[in-house]
Amino acid sequence: MKIFVTRRLPDSVMARARGMGAELHDSDTALNDTDRAALLRDYDAVVCTLGDRFSADMFAGDPRCRLIANFGVGYNHIDADAAQAAGITVTNTPGVLTDATADLAMALMLMALRRAGEGERMVRADAWPGWTPTQMLGQTVTGRTLGIVGMGRIGQAMARRAHHGFGMQILYYNRSAKDLNFPAQRLDTVEDLAAQADVVAIHAPGGADTRHLFGAAAIAAMKPTGVLINTSRGDVVDEGALIEALESGAIYAAGLDVYEAEPAVPARLRALDNAVLLPHLGSATLEVREAMGNMALDNVEAFVAGRQVPNPV
Template sequence: MSQKLPAEVEARLAAHYQAIFTPEDASHDAAGLIAHAANCDGMLVTPADRLTQGVIEQLPETVRIIATFSVGYDHIDVAAAKRRGITVTNTPDVLTDATADIAMLLILGAARGAFWGERMVREQRWSRWAPTKPLGTHVTGKRLGILGMGRIGQAVARRARAFDMEIHYHNRTRLAYELENGAHFHSVLDHMLPHCDFLSINCASTPETRNAINAQTISLLPDGAIIVNTARGDIIDDDALIAALKSGKLAAAGLDVFRGEPNIDPRYRELGNVFLLPHLGSATLETRNAMGHRAVDNLDQFFRGERPRDILTN
């Protein structure tokens, strides 16, 4: 294991494997990952571990499977693993609801100024109630655009409907009619953006989606729109988002993921209209346990000679 995992998951691993654990708060750089895998048949890694082509090419010959404790796998060069005959698996399904909850938290927190409101109270700067300030943005009845209508995107849409939001979405393929539930499909991202008072990013990080939210696409949003991101940080061009937040083109943003996290662009910390969270999308005890068990299920299936349920290296 490259990181400390929930106790319930580690207990299961200890009972069934010759497990090599990582102490609390420890992590591994590239050289550390390679050394840690010495004589191991498998690795259980996390999004904090960068398994680049160079790392995978230097892994011990004994390694036959890499199970990632995440649904996203942009931190692993899957093609390089496949070339070496190493199976890669992930953990879909189990973090859908937790991540969708955080997306709604970001929508509400960014729109209603939860960040500056909490700061006013905590720093004793709340002197009186006033009719005109501070003011946020109404959520109920607004138009929500969803970039990426997979499991998580659909779960966000279900939650947003409780706020009577009008749902628009852009996806590689259109959903079946019964799954749309009245949502408006846009085959081209640029065509959806003018209809988005709020934009929720829920797509995977791929060569096609990286920097999809940039100066040009932001310019297509209505003035005063709000962007939230629970997917991956590299889908947003930081320079473009920060410029739009400073200029007033965007009213606010809510971000749970960042390019280069945890070393985020320091300019975000200086902005009063950004609601920032430290990648809490799946951070509930129930979800992290479920993710761990799903990863171990994949290991169990592989070492029994079966095809893992969540194999990525087809």
């Protein structure tokens, strides 16, 4: 069995992969499309990450590969249907990054409502004139209404933090109703949720089915004091419509960890003081990234041993 790892992972994960006989692309730079397509012809199992795109055309012919073990929960960078048609199993790493991503979503919400990013930039620029009673007045967090788009593991984790920690009322939009251990009201459309929530947090999976799920109509429905948080995938939100709403003051602020064409972030978005922008840090703790890597390798080990992989998508 030939195994290839497409990106540098935490040291302990890399050591385990070497022990399994894997070949490693020990770099933070992604392979190009041609090299990734060649992996499917030359290796039995590939461990890939976000940004390692595997489009439908790469699965043409009779690829040798029979497993793509994705390092991450989201796998919209892999055409899973085309992989399945080619006889390739795709796995992911669910569960291990739930708390870390929910924590970061809370951080973005707090920063956006309290203008923390703007204030931090003021201090670093040596532009703070000193405390005054009316300086940089933000919004109170406690008691607000939080709307969750996508009430999966991460959405529920954020909702629990917001409800139990900050007394927030919870609304949610999801394709199906959820049996929850906290009070929450399900709404029929994202527009209904946008109109009623003070903060909207996006936790929906990426992919063609959810592209621009939170689009121009939903953004227009938000309150002028509304805040949008996105830690899922950038293309779930209509980024152009969001930028226009932030520039015009139609909504109060946004906190973003993901972008439609990342790592490219539009200059108009970067110029906005009412946008808190992070570089896709949702799962970025050492403990979580090690757990993700080990879960990906658990899938590879099961595959090599001829067992059912534990995390098929």
